Amino acid sequence: MIENSKILLEKMSVGCKYSYRELQKICDFTEPQLCFAILYLIRAGKILQYRESDVVYELL
DSSP states (O other), X not given: OHHHHHHHHHHHTXXXXXXXXXXXXXXXXXXXXXXXXXXXXXXXTSEEEEESSXXXXXXX
């Protein structure tokens, strides 16, 4: 989970905001892997999750 979180954080540093589907595409994680990585980063205060027209994940 920690390793996947590091990969996700690295991939997210390229852009600004991402939808869940975009994160799945750029990381090529299984759904559980991506969910746990997102949860870990939210709890660590590294990313923010909020809703626009869709749920958005953004680096802090």
